[in-house]
Amino acid sequence: MLAVTILGNNSAIPAFDRHPTAQVVTMNEHLFLIDCGEGTQMQITKYRVRRSRIHHIFISHLHGDHYFGLIGLITSMGLLGRETDLHLYAPAPLKEIIDLQLKIADTVFPFQLFFHPLEEGELVKTDKFEVTCFKVYHRISCWGFVFREVRAPRKINPDMARQYSVPVSFYDELRWGKNFVKEDGEIIANHTVTDPAPVGKSYAYAADTLYNECIASKVKGVDMLYHETTYLKDLQERAAARFHSTTVNAATIAKIASVKQLLIGHFSSKYEKLDQFLEESREIFPNTDLALEGVTYRI
């Protein structure tokens, strides 16, 4: 199961009860927090996200609306007695800020905080998931992320395996796709005795960015793309001047990248109603949804 829960969908200034950016990706029992604007720890409580299951936090860039809530969240984790490791993937200078704040408050966490400076490519890889990082185009260094379920092992069909006399001792190798070679040299093709694993799903997050087609190549074919849409299309010039995107920009990237579904957010505080964001995006990319706070989108 892959899903994303929106905790904050607004741009820089909180408005209309919309909060700065934060979202939680759920991949089976794993929770990944992406960005952590001010108030994220309250949103986590409000929407009953199990913070003890968050082991990885990803911060796209060091504008405050994407990280000012981080120090509060991790301080509270410490006060609540968390003991399990926490991995933080963020632009390198964030370490200096956090270290300074902890030193001045004389705070020592009861858990280990591992800091991983962002760089392009693979950030995390386990046998269940992988997270990769790509550059986006903002006023300061800024990054996007792709979350992928790693292909699970193939499923053995026991009846067929018995029929072709594949010994149980070879089942593990079968699961990972190997053919079986009998003593007489006959080859039993893997697919004859196994069924394919379910295909892993993928989710991409493109944080604050200018329109740039390079992003499409990075998120090619993902099941769901989140792309910022700070402005409606009539403010294309302002969007570009401020290194942000419009509805048209986001939907065009989704279309070029042939993603299956588009989620749009990071709405400017100048807009109270969001309907037009959806209308304008759907004109170009019909399978678009608004990222709404408290809503979980299954991928």
Place this chain on the structure above:
Amino acid sequence: MLAVTILGNNSAIPAFDRHPTAQVVTMNEHLFLIDCGEGTQMQITKYRVRRSRIHHIFISHLHGDHYFGLIGLITSMGLLGRETDLHLYAPAPLKEIIDLQLKIADTVFPFQLFFHPLEEGELVKTDKFEVTCFKVYHRISCWGFVFREVRAPRKINPDMARQYSVPVSFYDELRWGKNFVKEDGEIIANHTVTDPAPVGKSYAYAADTLYNECIASKVKGVDMLYHETTYLKDLQERAAARFHSTTVNAATIAKIASVKQLLIGHFSSKYEKLDQFLEESREIFPNTDLALEGVTYRI
């Protein structure tokens, strides 16, 4: 008019929709923000505090629940185009944190931010108000504040002034308490021709602290004292071990200091209901109120 509006009344971990510490003192047209826990800018919006009227911010100490919302608030002030000066009174190391965060985000404010490191004694003095600072007793350096309306000029009684032949040119000196000496040497006592100015009110804020009677001497006779009460009286040992106070501690300080009114807050997240805080404090100091979010207490 002197009043205080509570924006956050909880201790370290936000809980039960209670927020970390922040409050706004209103003195006529001046607003003073005391402490600025995470989410203060949202609380300011929710309770319609006019942020453009805040020219002075006071931070008691550098535990996160008293300042993690500051960088978000002032960043938003900048994004909203504020141009008027802002004075920040805080423990010296906060400057380093703010400077680092601004540098990394490449942020330059459109207003001047003046940083004043806290030290005991007078922090601000104008002809309308004064703010002084005193030490409290916490795990790290921590400070309390006293806000006083400065005595207004006395009111001239024009009938009496004419009757005693005081020339209009002397009225300004009359207002500031001077006697008038006639040409024949006769002294017209000031109080015969003027009425007293209304007495200035005062409000004291004692942030996170151990019980210590020295605090009573610093807040002697104020009209209203805010004193932290993290715990109920049965947790006196825990309170002391964590450099916090109980209901009994706060009420005892109020009693020794002969203040007129006591406001209690900074409640631990372990308590959902607050009734017992009021009961226990009132046993010792009857004129006590709970600091409740969104409520304005007139002094």
